[in-house]
Each structure stands twice: as structure tokens, then as C-alpha cells.
Amino acid sequence: MLSTGEEVLHGDITDTNAAWLSRRCFEEGFALNRRVTTGDALDDIAIELVRCSQVSDVVIVNGGLGPTTDDLTTEAMAMAMDVDVELNSYWLTALKERFEKNGRTMPKSNIKQAMLPEGAELIDNPVGSACGFSAELNGCLMFFTPGVPSEFKQMFEDEILPRLQARYPNTAKREIQRLYSFGVGESTLNDRFEAIDLPEGFELGYRSALPFIEVKVFSPRQHSEISLITEAIKHAIGDNLVGDGKSLLETMGDLLRESSLRLAVAEKFTGGYLTNWLNENADTQNALTQGWVLSESSLVTENDYNPLAAVLAMATAARENAGVEIGLASGNVEAGRVALGLSTAMGDWGIIVKTGRKLTNEDYRCYASTMMLDMLRRYLTGKEMFPEISALATLESLHIPVEIEQ
Amino acid sequence: MLSTGEEVLHGDITDTNAAWLSRRCFEEGFALNRRVTTGDALDDIAIELVRCSQVSDVVIVNGGLGPTTDDLTTEAMAMAMDVDVELNSYWLTALKERFEKNGRTMPKSNIKQAMLPEGAELIDNPVGSACGFSAELNGCLMFFTPGVPSEFKQMFEDEILPRLQARYPNTAKREIQRLYSFGVGESTLNDRFEAIDLPEGFELGYRSALPFIEVKVFSPRQHSEISLITEAIKHAIGDNLVGDGKSLLETMGDLLRESSLRLAVAEKFTGGYLTNWLNENADTQNALTQGWVLSESSLVTENDYNPLAAVLAMATAARENAGVEIGLASGNVEAGRVALGLSTAMGDWGIIVKTGRKLTNEDYRCYASTMMLDMLRRYLTGKEMFPEISALATLESLHIPVEIEQ
Numbered sequence: 001m002l003s004t005g006e007e008v009l010h011g012d013i014t015d016t017n018a019a020w021l022s023r024r025c026f027e028e029g030f031a032l033n034r035r036v037t038t039g040d041a042l043d044d045i046a047i048e049l050v051r052c053s054q055v056s057d058v059v060i061v062n063g064g065l066g067p068t069t070d071d072l073t074t075e076a077m078a079m080a081m082d083v084d085v086e087l088n089s090y091w092l093t094a095l096k097e098r099f100e101k102n103g104r105t106m107p108k109s110n111i112k113q114a115m116l117p118e119g120a121e122l123i124d125n126p127v128g129s130a131c132g133f134s135a136e137l138n139g140c141l142m143f144f145t146p147g148v149p150s151e152f153k154q155m156f157e158d159e160i161l162p163r164l165q166a167r168y169p170n171t172a173k174r175e176i177q178r179l180y181s182f183g184v185g186e187s188t189l190n191d192r193f194e195a196i197d198l199p200e201g202f203e204l205g206y207r208s209a210l211p212f213i214e215v216k217v218f219s220p221r222q223h224s225e226i227s228l229i230t231e232a233i234k235h236a237i238g239d240n241l242v243g244d245g246k247s248l249l250e251t252m253g254d255l256l257r258e259s260s261l262r263l264a265v266a267e268k269f270t271g272g273y274l275t276n277w278l279n280e281n282a283d284t285q286n287a288l289t290q291g292w293v294l295s296e297s298s299l300v301t302e303n304d305y306n307p308l309a310a311v312l313a314m315a316t317a318a319r320e321n322a323g324v325e326i327g328l329a330s331g332n333v334e335a336g337r338v339a340l341g342l343s344t345a346m347g348d349w350g351i352i353v354k355t356g357r358k359l360t361n362e363d364y365r366c367y368a369s370t371m372m373l374d375m376l377r378r379y380l381t382g383k384e385m386f387p388e389i390s391a392l393a394t395l396e397s398l399h400i401p402v403e404i405e406q
Numbered sequence: 407m408l409s410t411g412e413e414v415l416h417g418d419i420t421d422t423n424a425a426w427l428s429r430r431c432f433e434e435g436f437a438l439n440r441r442v443t444t445g446d447a448l449d450d451i452a453i454e455l456v457r458c459s460q461v462s463d464v465v466i467v468n469g470g471l472g473p474t475t476d477d478l479t480t481e482a483m484a485m486a487m488d489v490d491v492e493l494n495s496y497w498l499t500a501l502k503e504r505f506e507k508n509g510r511t512m513p514k515s516n517i518k519q520a521m522l523p524e525g526a527e528l529i530d531n532p533v534g535s536a537c538g539f540s541a542e543l544n545g546c547l548m549f550f551t552p553g554v555p556s557e558f559k560q561m562f563e564d565e566i567l568p569r570l571q572a573r574y575p576n577t578a579k580r581e582i583q584r585l586y587s588f589g590v591g592e593s594t595l596n597d598r599f600e601a602i603d604l605p606e607g608f609e610l611g612y613r614s615a616l617p618f619i620e621v622k623v624f625s626p627r628q629h630s631e632i633s634l635i636t637e638a639i640k641h642a643i644g645d646n647l648v649g650d651g652k653s654l655l656e657t658m659g660d661l662l663r664e665s666s667l668r669l670a671v672a673e674k675f676t677g678g679y680l681t682n683w684l685n686e687n688a689d690t691q692n693a694l695t696q697g698w699v700l701s702e703s704s705l706v707t708e709n710d711y712n713p714l715a716a717v718l719a720m721a722t723a724a725r726e727n728a729g730v731e732i733g734l735a736s737g738n739v740e741a742g743r744v745a746l747g748l749s750t751a752m753g754d755w756g757i758i759v760k761t762g763r764k765l766t767n768e769d770y771r772c773y774a775s776t777m778m779l780d781m782l783r784r785y786l787t788g789k790e791m792f793p794e795i796s797a798l799a800t801l802e803s804l805h806i807p808v809e810i811e812q
Contacts, residue, residue: 011428271685279677
């Protein structure tokens, strides 16, 4: 891959296209072996195009196809190929029609976007004004793509990937199953998977997306043993599995929708993190009836201060005041200790945890919020309620079963 | 810069070191002109080192200095230089002492981290087990640094940057003033700055960090006109200036601390975004007494539903129920319209806005939360309360002055 642009080279924006393309190519069996970033200067781009063409079979070039004077990738490729640029009348017409459709006249500067190096093949861009193109240089197939992430991604998926697959039909195509775990480290997971005999062409990958670890099961496409192996991996992850092909938040959204349970949340330590997070997903948002953030816990008297009893009182008060089925609460204790509580019609569960790692305050709020959601997940799916959680040591836990009135 | 590592190359982690180094180098007057990313394979790294050495004066290499078998950067450099690796006894002793200090014996695998290419100069790493080193190849000065971001950053600041400055004393050293704006686009800012005559060596840069634009004023170090020019730029940004060397959140923290005002927040549309955000800063966290997130606004009757009156009722109820000086509220209206309210002892202000851009729901919650904080900033600093805001069209606004009882 060759990324162009001063903003990327000088760190004003992070090159998210690069990370995305790298991941997608790897998933599809076309792992990148080299990535280069250069600025906007015509000569620099042209030289880099030549260098890349000399050492790779395929290069995907990103950026520099816009209408402004500092968009020079097309001209650089013409220079590298030692050809002129020529007007592509098909794209010029397409561009003009798009502007007219919106009641505007095409500005002259956009004509530049219909100029391609002689001999290049146009690649359609249904969502933007910059068409892509492909051309060969020194026997290397080069694809040119726009920098706008949505346009870039669509062009890769719809146009470039099919061409790569047609050109390299024997490249192992792979499927990926994604499993998300919480509360267990990568090395522990690795040990748990050791007994699983992977068939040829299967491979495991890990991606740490704190506080979760994404386990990726790579396999040949439509292999007969995919579901067998995936089930074995899921079994090994055990009750640390928080999402099968989806995140914990999505899992919770599905669980809450299916069970028609409603939530209220009282946050002291987590300060709105959980409430805000729940609002990122339509299903969890619908279930969330009320969220409170309290700078001081006004729900308990400080006289007989017992942190576990206090956080359970908060969770219960949240549940009862909002008139819903589930209450979740986080309370401060002291010196890195956090109390978390779950209140339900079937009983209450409370826990005091302490982090074993150097977490920033922000990361700790994330961990504690995840832990609360995970308590609810365990409750809703009938799992062990007080598991060991990596990065968080449990100092105390309390279960108050519901009192059945006679 | 040369970044090494399969995780970076295949997109499993984002190369934050690259963006950071690019920005720091640019700020110090040593702008990068090329960045390459390669995997973990010995040959690939060695070839890339040679290529980089042929086209650059200085290369900073990052990653691959760890104790494990896939950390091969040192060996690759020795291969590129056609020399052997040799034990650096100073670093071996330093490593052993560190392990002993923690009551541990140094594992054998760490000996590898004391091996450097013959002729290389050791670079100290006070915070990690991987020392850095520098060596010349084809007349190019190459620095080798560990991948751990905190170690990498400290090594650059303390060791590499001083060496670069000593080697290139005539490189223009620059200072940067950072100004943050909200509610105004880059092209509008650019127009406003046109009348300002920048002295030689001054330059303006923009970094879009939505919903803010960071304006960077680059200047020669200790130039006599820095404050004059910076003041002129601040004047041109006008009341869109939300932070002088600090973010809006930090600005609000300072304003709230100085004024000893306390906040309560009632969020319907923004769903906890503002409350969670306020909790990221110690000063704003201290000022925040209570935050509510309501799935339905139980504070107003739906009979006489007037969105502006409703959001002001929410803000007022939040303020009065929590017994504090400031109430902020967000309410849904319909179809992309959001009502925002500020309630104070000096009167209430409400506004209905609509986005002109295609914002994701998450981004819209961010914009609306920023708008609420910006209303409070304008109130506390005596600015115009209903400004034009780019990306948000104001549909309606309402000011209810405090009723003075006779």
C-alpha cells in the first residue's frame, strides 16, 4: 500500500484507511507485506510509485485524487509511466450529470478528476467525484483510490477485491469467525486452545481491544469443520465468551430485547460511562429507562457505611425508583477499590474489585462498566456470578438471595 | 520512519507511534518525508533498512527490540551493515541489576536485548528492558527504538531529538501555540486570518479534531512577535475560541473551579455523553453534582408539548432538584432536531438545532454535548448566547430573563 498526503505524513490525521485495508487484505488472504507513506510532492509520489512497482506484485495507492492543486497522484503516475494524462469523457459526462442532478454546474476544477494516465482503466466510484483507476508499471498492477474513507472502502470491496480474486484465483480464500472474550488474558486463552487440533488451513488470531480480546478463527471458505472447530473454541473460552460474532454491547442488546427486561443505572465511580455506552446501541438504549450519576451517593446514609451494602442499596433504589426489573450501580470505596452491584427481582449481587494493572482513570471506568454489564450477562444466561477476571482482583463479594414471603 | 511488526502491518493495532512521531518531528522542524511499514521477517527488515538508508539522511526505526524470537530488528541491521552482533556488557549489567532490584533473576531470553550490531552506539532506556541504539548505514544516521509507546516517546524526547538538534543546528526550531475553536469551519477561519500579516518564519496549521478545529501557530523559538501574532489570531477566532492551549473541557474545568459553580445535567437526546465527558476532567467532575439520563422526559407533561419549554423545564428541574447553580439539559424533538437548555439563577436559554451534515448518531450526541458546554462557556464569559454554529443550523431560540421580584 502507498498512502499519500501531508496530513497523514505529518500526523495531523491518523491513517485509518491503512489499518482498515491491512486488516481486510489479511482476512481475504492477500496479506500486505509493505506499506509506504509519502507527502503531496509530485516528484516524491512518482519516485515512490516506481520503487513500489519494483518490489511488489500489486500496490493499492490511496489519496491525492481530489480536484485541488495539491492532489497530484494521477499526474505522478503518468510521470512514472512516462505517458500523458488524457480526458476520460465517460467520467466527465458522469460528473456533469451528478452536478446537474443537484441543480449545480460542475466547477472547472473538477475536470481534473476526469483526467487519467494514458492506458489506465477507470474504476467506478458510485458515491464520490473521484473515480479510481488501475494501471500497470514495471509489471506491477497498481490501483488508485480516493482518500475519503467511505469511498475508499466501497471501491476496495466492490471493485478491487473482485479483480484481485480474479487475478489470483488460487489464493487461499478464508473465512473468519470472530469471538469476543472478557476477563481472561491472551496467554490463558492460548493455553486453553492447546488441546484443540486445528485442521489444515485453520489458524487462530488475537486482537486485543481492551477490555476485550477478539479471537479470530481463520479457515478455508465453506470448510466442513468450521462450525465444529468454532464450537470447540467457544467451549474453551467458556463463560468468558461475551459475544459470538458480535460485541458484548450487542449481546446485551439482544438479551435485553428477548427478555423484555428494563434497566436503571446508578453510577458513582463510573460517572456516566455505562449509561453513555448503553445509549450507543438501539436495543440497550430502549431497555435503559433511567440513568443517574451521583457525585455523592445520596441513597445511603454515611453512618453505617458498608461499601457492598451501599452499592446494593444504590442498585435497588435505582431499580425501584424507576419501576423496572434490573438495577446496576457502581460506587467508590477507596484507593482504587470499586464496588459494583446488580439488583434484580431474584436477588442481589455485589462485588468489590481492585485493579492489578496501572489503568488510567478512564480505562478503569471502562473496565468497571464492562464488569457491570458482564454481571448482568451472567445473571441473564445463568453463569457463575463471581468469576476470576484478569486485570481486576475480587476482594469481596456478596449474594443476597430474594426473600420469599410465606 | 520505518515501523516494523506484523500487528501493525496487518492492522491488528493502529500505529499510534507513527502519528505521534510525525507530529513531533514536524513541530520540531524535522518534517518526515517518508514512512515505511514492514513485517517481522528478517530479510524484509534488512532490505527495507538498506532502501531507507539510500534515500534519507536520518531514519527512525521503531519496534522489534524485544526479547522474543520474532524481534529481529537488531539482527536485520547487523545483516544490512554486514557486521556481527556483539554483547554490550554495560547494558547486560544494567538489565541484571534491574531484575535483581525486583527480586528476580534475569531470564536468559533477555540477554538478546544486550546484543547490538558492532559499531552501534547504545541509547539508554530508563523505563524498559530494550535499549535503543544508533548506527550509520550508507551515510544515513539510523536510530532504533522500542515499540512500547511510553518508552518510544521518552527515548525520542530525551535522547534522539537532542542528537538531531546537535547534528542539524541550523534547522529552524519552532514554537507552537495551540488554539481550539468550535462552531466555525476551516475555510471561514482561513478567511478571517487573511488580514493578519505573518512575520517570516511564522506559519499556521489546522488539525480537524471534530467537533473542534485546532489552529496551530508555528513560529521561530522565542520570537519577539509570538504573543502579538497569537493575540491577533485569537481575536480573529473571536468568540469561537474555546481553548487557548487547552481543550474546551479543560477551559470549562478552569471556569467552573474559579467561579465555584456546581452543575446538574439532565440528558435525554445525549444519553449520558455530557455527564460521562464531564467526568473525564477532575475540575468538571468536582462541579458535577448530579446527572440524569431519562429515556422519557418525566419532568414535563406531554399535553402542552413545546420542545423549547420542555428542555428548559428539564434544565431548571435538574438545577433545583440538585440544589445547584447551573442546569443543562438535552431533549429530543423529532427528525434530527435537538433541543438544548441552560438554566441559571440569572435566566434561562434554550435552542433547537438541526444538523446540516450527515452525522452518525454518536457524532450528533458529541456535537449536542459540545453545544451545551459551549452555551455554558458563553454564559460564564459574557459572550453572545445564540451564535451561528457550523454543522448545526439553529431553528429556534429562546431567552427567558430572570424575573426580578419587587
